[in-house]
Amino acid sequence: MNRPEIISKLSFYLIDKEPMIYLFIINSDFVKDEWGLLNQVKENGEIWEGYAGVNYSNNRVKFVYTDSFLKLPIEQMYFVLIHEAEHIFKHHSKGLHDHLKNFKLVNICQDAIINDEINEMKFLGLKPEPPTEVGGCTIPDAFKNHYYKLKKEAYTTPRLYAWYENKRKPQDKKEFLLSAGFCKDENGKYSSIGYDPREEGKIVICKMPSKEAMIGNSKGENNLGDYEKVEIETLTPVIIANQDSIYLKAEEETYNAEVIGYGDPDISEAPELKDEEDESIIPQRIFIENLVQQADKMIEGNPALQAARKLAGVTEGNSLSGAVKSLLKSQVSWKKEFKQGLNIFLSDRGSTPGYKKSYITHLMNPRSRYGMLGKHRLKTRTKNQNYIIIALDTSGSCFYDEYDKQRFFTEIDEITRELEFNQSGKVYILMWDYSVANENIYEYKVGDWKTYQLKGGGGTNPRNVFRHLEKRSEIIGNSIDMKLNEKEHIFIKDKKKLPFLLFLTDGYFYDTLRDRDLRLYEKDKESLMFLTKIDRYIPKGIKRVLYK
Incomplete structure (x- = not known):
């Protein structure tokens, strides 16, 4: 497909200045929008044809453009190219945020984050400029101020979307x-x-x-x-x-x-250009990794380019290639780690092996070969009830906002539904900060989290959770009778196989937690997990999942 002449000239200009965009251009098929795919309706009813839209397919980028795009000043055209490349690098064309209902607001959030990132990047040579008369939509200062502790970690589409929705x-x-x-x-x-x-x-x-x-x-x-x-x-x-x-x-x-400033003109993502088959996201990631590797080789093989980048202050921390590399870094999903840890517990404690006596013939019983009935043993598994106690730190700092709280309890709701459906166990909730908030421990029901108030302030002392559970437990030989509330008890046959205790906390404890502070759980660390932001106050040997 013929690439517009102005784009070809721009690519040659960028070959020794911004290799990532040069490679993006030469690996893209430029298609003029003859079908009105990018059309937008303005407030007066007129049709505005938009600028550009992208999609990845068959190891190529499909870049659909309009006449309005070609008429832009070169600095603004450059901005659009970088903006659309970012949509590919961030996999936005793969329905990444389909769970968010307001598609237009999703688009706005994606564009705001991308524009903000581009505005903070350093570029060698030509400086990209957003083609709007008021500077383009970026991340609101109010949002940045609200999440100043998280810094750029907060700049995600779902979080910005939730922030707007909560306004x-x-x-x-x-x-x-x-x-x-x-x-x-x-x-x-x-x-x-x-x-x-x-x-x-x-x-x-x-x-x-x-x-x-x-x-x-x-x-x-x-x-x-x-x-x-x-x-x-x-x-x-x-x-x-x-x-x-x-x-x-x-x-x-x-x-x-x-x-x-949005529709006349604007840098808003065009409607997704659907292919007949939605390919896996893996080939797209490989495509992006190849671009990064090629760009690195082009920079490494060009000492003049390296010197120019250094002189201009272009580094891995403020360049486009550096931003793409950070996207490609493997990040451990706290949800995946959390589920794996819990599933291992449920698998190990879900049933108890045993035997039962039988007089029926059996292949493994020698007497059965001669038609004789002999008593022998068959292996059995007895289904156990699984109990999960969530120790929720209510000091206010383990969640940044309702979005954070919802992210965590969506996982808990899923587990609760599964246990209820299979009748295989229950989830309980215990609130704490410097002390335990309530003597009783009550069953958690799906959606209860919406009523929880995180008060903020105060200290954080998890020792009191372990003391509280020990106080409510009566040791009977090798067993434990744990009183949860005025109506419910948990009878634990083996005191080394306790209920799964999940701490949700920021991890900033009043003092370092030690093995002896675990009380009942000192001999059963397998039943203990911390979902935390930091873990330096947690003893070794305890499962912990760090989340952001």
Whole structure:
């Protein structure tokens, strides 16, 4: 397929400046959008053809572009190329976030994260510029401030999506106008929203001399005009694509809003270009790894390029190739580790081997060969009840937000459902921070986590959990009778085979936990696991899963 001449020239320019984008270009098939795949409907009903969209198939990238893309200034065209390459590098075309319901908001989150990353990268030679009149959507400062402890680890599509979803959505048009901040009247005149006069159906606006003045006002320029109280129904909300109004775009149709900076023009991902068969994500990863290896060889074999990158301050930490390498690094999934540890426990403790007497003929009984009935033993397995106790640190720091809490308890809900369905056990919950919150330990039911309040502050002392369980346990020979609450007991036949105790905590304990602090669990560490952010206060020999 013929590559546009301007793209070919750009690729030759980049060969000794940005090898990753050069390789991305030469490994892409450029296809002009003759079918309207990228079309978007503007607020006035006009069709805008968009810029570009990408998909990976058969060891090639399909790059669909429009005339609008080719008409962009070279710096902006370069930005679009990098942006679309990032979608491939991040596997966005593989339905990675299909579980998130609002596809438009998913798109916005993906684009915001990519744009933010590109803006922070250093490039040799040509500097990419976002092709929007207001700078393009990026990650909101409010989000960054909220997750300052996590830093860039927080910059993920599901977390940003959840943050937007949790923002209070406007209940009516007045609230939407106040959130959007700008509007236009029936005559097409633009204004900023002033304030709510506390009158039904009315709002105060500040008139702007022009659309450009309104956009300048959104950037901090002082373009204020006269204030006027007007009827809300005469106004059309205007959304300007700045950092704090991105989430409004997902609701624009409800209010027939005009959107500036997304659709005219914009760097939003085009609708996915579906192939007849959705290939495995593995070939795409191999494709990306090959690009990285080739780019490294091109840099290593070019001393002049190495010197130029060093002079320009381009490093692994701030370059495109470095960002792609970090994506390819194998990261252990805490969910996978957690499930593996729990499954091993359930497998080992799920049943007890034994024998039963039998008088029937049996191949392994010599007397049976002669038709004689003789007593012999058959192997049996007795199904056990499995009990899981979740020790939830309520100090407030083990979850950054509701999204974090939901991520963990989605896994617990799945386990609870399975145990209930198979009638093979129960899950219990115990709250603690510096002390145990409640004397009794109650059964956990699917969805209970939604009512849990994490109070924040205070110390964190897991010793009290072990003391509490020991206090509620009566040792009878080699067995234990553990009283959970006023109605439920767990009778444990072997005190070295205790209920599975799962700690969910940030790991910042008041003091280092020692073996002797484990009490009942000192002799049964196999039944103990910590899901934690740090593990330096946890004794050796105890299963731990680090999560982010």
